[in-house]
Amino acid sequence: MPHLGRLNDDGSLLKVEALEKHVTLPGPFWAKKARRRTLDSVSFSIFQGELIGLAGVSGAGKTTLLNLMLGLDRADAGHVICEGQLIRPGSARALRWYRRAVQYIPQDPASSLDPRMTVKALIREPLKRLKIKADHAARIDEALEQVGLSPEFLSRRPDELSGGQAQRVAIARAIVVRPKLLLADEPLSGLDLPMQAHITDVLKRLNHEAGIGLLLISHDLSVVCRLCQRTIILDRGAIIEDRPTPELFDAPGHERTIALIDAAAGHRSSAVNAQPFPFT
Numbered sequence: 001m002p003h004l005g006r007l008n009d010d011g012s013l014l015k016v017e018a019l020e021k022h023v024t025l026p027g028p029f030w031a032k033k034a035r036r037r038t039l040d041s042v043s044f045s046i047f048q049g050e051l052i053g054l055a056g057v058s059g060a061g062k063t064t065l066l067n068l069m070l071g072l073d074r075a076d077a078g079h080v081i082c083e084g085q086l087i088r089p090g091s092a093r094a095l096r097w098y099r100r101a102v103q104y105i106p107q108d109p110a111s112s113l114d115p116r117m118t119v120k121a122l123i124r125e126p127l128k129r130l131k132i133k134a135d136h137a138a139r140i141d142e143a144l145e146q147v148g149l150s151p152e153f154l155s156r157r158p159d160e161l162s163g164g165q166a167q168r169v170a171i172a173r174a175i176v177v178r179p180k181l182l183l184a185d186e187p188l189s190g191l192d193l194p195m196q197a198h199i200t201d202v203l204k205r206l207n208h209e210a211g212i213g214l215l216l217i218s219h220d221l222s223v224v225c226r227l228c229q230r231t232i233i234l235d236r237g238a239i240i241e242d243r244p245t246p247e248l249f250d251a252p253g254h255e256r257t258i259a260l261i262d263a264a265a266g267h268r269s270s271a272v273n274a275q276p277f278p279f280t
């Protein structure tokens with residue numbers, strides 16, 4: 001499929017339209033299996049360069065939605081659309097254009113980085129896999145610099161990296177293909193506060209300087225409010241809020257949002273060297 005570079009009919013880069021997903025619950029082999037709805041008519045659009053937070057408690061359906069948006073799983077109803085094309089599971093070749101446009105940052109970089117590979121080989125790997133014809137060495141240097149790592153890291157292996165350095169390598173691997181959008185699954189979890197602030201700055205800079213959009217998935221609204229202009233709250237598989245972040249914090253429209261804001265404020269106040277919580 002050629003990379004057409006056009007937008008969806010509503011002007012968005014990525015559109016999620018009335019997505020439904022069910023899971024079949026385990027039970028005795030003779031019984032009719034019960035089904036539970038994990039996504040319920042989920043719709044939203046992501047426009048070029050937007051910084052969006054997708055928040056919800058554990059079990060809200062964030063991972064289920066992410067897997068559909070990445071074309072790793074098939075919806076029971078509804079669509080994911082990018083550049084006017086339906087996104088669904090397919091061969092690596094068929095999805096190559098999409099992987100160039102939309103990249104994924106995993107939750108646990110340490111376990112997603114092949115321990116046998118050097119940082120240089122790890123960052124080069126998506127360029128090779130996606131058959132990107134460019135000066136690979138120059139792209140690798142550029143990506144490393146964008147995440148604030150010096151060239152001395154190129155020869156290191158994952159077990160020679162701290163958690164924050166490994167996360168920056170994971171981000172470098174995602175941006176080396178020059179995507180339009182990053183889908184990041186809890187990218188700050190497991191990092192201390194200074195490193196969280198550093199990675200937040202890296203993601204902000206990528207947005208300002210390279211125009212890369214972000215869908216940041218997190219259960220923690222304190223992370224979302226530092227980075228994202230718009231916040232979507234997912235609750236029991238359905239979107240209950242989709243609003244500008246300051247507005248959501250000023251006047252939350254749902255009791256489940258208030259609970260998430262209270263939890264986020266609690267995280268901040270219990271943290272050493274906590275910075276002021278911007279919207280409370």
Ligand SMILES: Nc1ncnc2c1ncn2[C@@H]1O[C@H](COP(=O)(O)OP(=O)(O)OP(=O)(O)O)[C@@H](O)[C@H]1O
Pocket residue numbers: 023024025038056057058059060061062063064065219
């Ligand atoms: N394979 C499965 N079998 C049964 N239930 C499942 C399966 N996968 C997901 N679920 C259920 O679907 C719901 C949504 O799960 P999902 O992992 O998408 O939530 P989440 O918001 O990502 O949670 P977390 O923040 O803990 O990762 C949960 O109730 C979960 O128990």
